[in-house]
Amino acid sequence: MSAADRIVGAVTDHSRLAIAVMLVLTVIVGAGAGAVEQESSLDQFQSDTPEADASEYIDANFASGPENVTRVQIIVRGENVLSKGSLVETLEYQQRLRNDPRLNATLFEDPTGGTPPTVGVANLLAQSALQQEIGGELQRTAAEFEQLNETVQVERQALRQNATELRRFSDDVNATSAALRGGLTELQEDPNASATAVFEETNAATPIDLDAGDAATFEQAAAQLRNASTEAERAQAYELGTRGVLEDELTRVQEWAQTLDQRRSDLQAQAQQLEELGAQLQSLRQELEGVRSASLDRQIEAIDSLEEDELKTLIQTVLGGDGGQASEQALRFMPAGEYYETGSTQADATMLLVTQQTEREVAPGGVASQELIDAQLAMQDLGSGSDLEFLVFGSGIITEEINQSMSDSITLVGPLALLFVVVALAVGYRDLLDIVLGVLGIAAVLVWTFGFMGWAGIDFNQIFIAVPVLLIGLSIDYAIHIFMRHREERFEMGNGALRQSMRVALGGVGIALALVTATTVIGFLSNLVSPVPPIREFGIVSSFGIVAAFLVFGVLTPALKVEIDEFLEARGIDRKKRAIGTGGGRLSQTLKIGSLGAKWSAPVVIVIALLISAGGVYGATQVDTSFSQEDFLAEEPSDWTQNLPEPFAPGEYNAKKNLEYVNERFQRQDAQASILIRGDVAADGTLSSIARAQRDVASRDVTQRLSNGQASIQTPLTVLNDTRERNATVAAIVSDADTDGDGIPDENLTAVYDALFETNPQNAGAVLARGDDGEYTAARLVVDLKGTASGVETTEQLRDVAADVEGDGLTAIATGQTILFEIIQDQLLDTVLESLLITLVSVFGFLMIVYRVTDGSATLGFVTLVPVALSVSWILGTMYLFGIPFNVLTGMITSLTVGLGVAYSIHISERYNQELERHDSAWAALDRSVTGTGGALLGSAATTVGGFGTLSIALLPSLQQFGIITGLTIIYAFLASVLVLPSLLVVWTRVIGPAEKLDVPPSADDGPGDTDTVGTAE
Structure with missing residues (x-):
């Protein structure tokens, strides 16, 4: 058998x-x-590859903003999201987000104030309006301060001069009074002395010129003194011979002193006003610096107070590229390419970015915690019932x-x-x-x-x-x-x-x-x-x-x-x-x-x-x-499934549709790739190689462009250029290191990088890595990708760029979620x-x-x-x-x-x-x-x-x-x-x-x- x-x-x-x-x-x-546990993270599909190792190296050695945060993209859609009503409604929606107990505990509060928990075009426009308002008031107050300060200085100088003159004149009056008193004493002691002669002699020796009337008064006083029998009569005679003779001069001194006292009082009031203007200037300067952290109530008030023409001008300035850094940031929240014309006051969609704190890092395609899921579902709920449509797109929604x-x-x-x-x-x-x-x-x-x-x-x-x-x-x-x-x-x-x-x-x-x-x-x-x-x-x-x-x-x-x-x-x-x-x-x-x-x-x-x-x-x-x-991501369930009884009836699924919309029109927060450059990145000529790679990346089809046509990339050179425009010290160091005058430092790059880290550590740390010994070990180019760019195109094009960078002791590799998925x-x-x-x-x-x-x-x-x-x-x-x-x-x-x-x-x-x-x-x-x-x-x-x-x-x-x-x-x-x-x-x-x-x-x-x-x- x-x-x-x-x-x-x-x-x-x-x-x-x-x-x-x-x-x-x-x-x-x-x-x-x-x-058995459930796992839905896309990270689980990754294997050990050089690109995955490069991604891990970037996470460990480059600054990527605050730790353990995730960003949620909320697409705001409507007939015109740039109208005053829509902007105010967007800000009010943010208020609901910040006040709702289901999610406000997850919102990221940056202790430096650099990263607000919610930000979008409405915030940037409100901040620009506040900057204009505060800036105008600051200019007016500064002009008034300067004018009053000049007046106070002139008045203070004149007052000092008048006080000196009064003091000098008062001394002359006192000296003349003493001389007249001496002459009276001489006449009392010498009955034969002539009052007229003594007066003329005294008048010739004193700084005050006395006239005939003064002489008659003096002679009258002399006669009274010689005839006085009592001490009171003698004192009266002396009073007449001195103060009586100098009555006009003494009156002038008194009036002059009163005038100076009034001028001193007025000057003190002006000084007080000047101090108040100075405090007001300081307050306005602080308010201007704190515009980014202005309360939402203040931002709503700023937008609401604008006339339609003022709002249109503001939008054209900020979204037209003339608003400096605010413009560059604002354009990142607007649809790219053909979907928005730069500077237009009309748009059917914009983006709101919400930053949330997490207990652990949520990688692109990773699994969000239940707290994060609940918070992002609350964001959806808070957008319902509004005239605008709020499409929430984040890791919590995807995970859910x-x-x-x-x-x-x-x-x-x-x-x-x-x-x-x-x-x-x-x-x-x-x-x-x-x-x-x-x-x-x-x-x-x-x-x-x-x-x-x-x-x-x-x-x-x-x-x-x-x-x-x-x-x-x-x-x-x-x-x-x-x-x-x-x-x-x-x-x-x-x-x-x-x-x-x-x-x-x-x-x-x-x-x-x-x-x-x-x-x-x-x-x-x-x-x-x-x-x-x-x-x-x-x-x-x-x-x-x-x-x-x-x-x-x-x-x-x-x-x-x-x-x-x-x-x-x-x-x-x-x-x-x-x-x-x-x-x-x-x-x-x-x-x-x-x-x-x-x-x-x-x-x-x-x-x-x-x-x-x-x-x-x-x-x-x-x-x-x-x-x-x-x-x-699930498709929208067929209509017939909606008639199924619980628990068989499926829920609603919008993430895939929203993802396709975001990919087509906006910059995805997780659609980034990096070119990691390792080696002696502080060697002479390295930045020139990076500059060539930067131009190459900017010309590639997969690179995202803002509505103004600018390529959305970040490199050591872009950070350096932005920093030296605002900092004279960095500009001087860059100039000294630029031997051929092309605007790119060629030598002494360690000193250039050190100055960059000292002045702008956050952005510098995003593109440069240095070891514990201070040596610079790596650099990277961060490339924002078009949402519609395929993995094949992205991988091929960025690998070509990386290959061109390699050489002279440098290695380069392209990595990022899109490449890892490819x-x-x-x-x-x-x-x-x-x-x-x-x-x-x-x-x-x-x-x-x-x-x-x-x-x-x-x-x-x-x-x-x-x-x-x-x-x-x-x-x-x-x-x-x-x-x-x-x-x-x-x-x-x-x-x-x-x-x-x-x-x-x-x-x-x-x-x-x-x-x-x-x-x-x-x-x-x-x-x-x-x-x-x-x-x-x-x-x-x-x-x-x-x-x-x-x-x-x-x-x-x-x-x-x-x-x-x-x-x-x-x-x-x-x-x-x-x-x-x-x-x-x-x-x-x-x-x-x-x-x-x-x-x-x-x-x-x-x-x-x-x-x-x-x-x-x-």
Whole structure:
């Protein structure tokens, strides 16, 4: 007894033990299913390449703005988004964003104030309006300050001069008063002295010129003094002789002093006013510097206060290119190319940029956190109900739609695939118990598969949506073959041979199923040569699932069936059912078309198949390859799906449509590429090389241009030029280093770079890398790409630029998401070719060895594989005709075609070989093979095609294409096995033998309707 017979006997004779063992294994393996996580990041598709290493180097060594932030593009659409009402509405929308608790915690708050959380054209126009308003007030205040300051200085000088003159005059008055007092004392002491003489003598000696009236007053005072008898009378005489004489002068001093006091008071008031103007100037200067951080209320007020003509002038200035740095920044928010005319006051769309803080970096195509997803969904909600349309495009929205599309696709496709299989089985089995066993078997296979994924730590990603459908189709294929063969054997053996018929069925079909399992596993495992990690994981998981299907339907379901059937038959319930295609009629006649063709002219059938295949081969060379974010974004669901009840009704999907709109009209935030230059980038002449590369990049078709025609690129030279225009020190250093006067520093670049980093560290760090020792190790050119630029064009053009930079100790490489995706796309094509070659060679060698050992003819393995090779060319030609490219799913179609298709050929070849031994006529053997096994193949093909066909209603385009192509693959494999393989088997029999059986015609009782002698089917 062979090992296979012992295993089959164990299943049928010890069915309860087999059931127990399989259930325990199901529980153990299935326990890992809870650990399966979902992964939708496109980063998982990247492999180790020089370009990927360069991208990682850039992330680690160049400044890319604040850490752990992501930017959301919100497209604002309306009749005219530059009207006053639209601008104000856009600013009010930003207020709602900043105030909403669902997302304001995620908004990035730059401590330096350099990066506002929300910014767009409305903000820049408002800021420009504020700059004009504040700038005008600043000019007026500065002029008033200068004028008043000049007046104060003049008045202060005049006041000082007048005070000096007053002091001098006051001293003269005091000196004259003292002299007059002395003269009076002299007259008192000398009665004979002449008052007139003393006055004239005093007048001649003092600085004040006294007149005759003053002389008369003096003489009167002298007389009073000589006649005074009391001290009071003498004091009165002295008062008259001094102050009385100098009365006019003293009055002048008093008035003069009062005038000076008033002027001092006025000057103090002017000084106070001047101080207030100075403070106002300082405040205005600070307000002007803080315009970028002006509150949204202030910005709304600034826009709202403008007259229509003022607003139009402002727009023409800022968006016309005359607004300096504000203009360059504003134009980045406007549609590019033909969609906006520079300086126009009319536009139907503009862009708003929202910066969010994240816990970890979100790479382009990466997965956003749930907090980020919720925040960006809130952005969509806050835009509803407005006269303007706000299209939110960010990593959170992309992640949400990809995750939702995977969930919705599984919710839609899974039940529908199962329903289709149940209906197909109901038609084929016409037995509820067999249907239930089949469904339970499928469930067990899925539990095993997802449990294995959990234990192996393999995440569920977009392409794994195909795995359940794939396993459902293949599992039911196993069930149909075993159950149909069991039914055939029961009709032939009679009523009492339940376990015996199952033993014969498993023994007969088991070899074929083992071969099918092995070849299918080979086909799936050929994907291990792919450098794309998810494709390798898909091959591993699918291979395990196929093995699980073989075990479940080779052990568990047969054991369950014999136990249940035995239990029911013991109670008088008949469990015998006829196998598909074995009862005669139209189906049997249809299945015999291939056999009839072989009888008519096998070589002609083969030639026709080869000619069709030649056309397929030509088409195969024309099939495109695709890998892009769009491949993973759902299409808008068909209208009929909107009428489905929950939870089957799919959600709304706008990301793909919005992405196409952004690609066509705006600069994508993640559509950038870099040319990384490594080596001694501070060597003399390096900037000249960079300048040539900069001009080259600017002239390339893939480079994004603003609406004013300027190429959107950033290089060390662009940063240097921008910086030296604003900083005289940098300008002087650049001038000294520019030996030939072309505006590009030629030598002493280390000093140039040092000055650049000191003055503009953020922008300098974005294009220059330096080590801990201060040595400059790399530079890069950052290129904004057109959204419509293809990966092929981008990669070719930027690689050409990089190649021109290399030399003189410098290396250059082009990298970026678009280029990395193009590399993945190339790897997909390599996967197609390599996996096809490996699968064909491996399956060919495997079948030849197996058939040589089991049947003594290795050539039968070759014949069995030929129809599969033909179907590969047919499916590739169909992909060309339908315009379906190779992507992460359809890229596996060649190995799948071989792995799945060879099953149909194996069943026919194995059955033919068995029937050839049982009958004298090769034609009878052929008829019985295509009607018996062909019927089972038709049933399995119908269910498998139907299962895969349900993928055509999936929401992801790549899944739809995969479902269509895989369904056609099954059809082609079935047609090749029942139409072409019979002719190949006839030729093989004639060449290899036994050729004499071809000369024996089938007997009358060998017809397909003779159920007693129909033989076994697989």
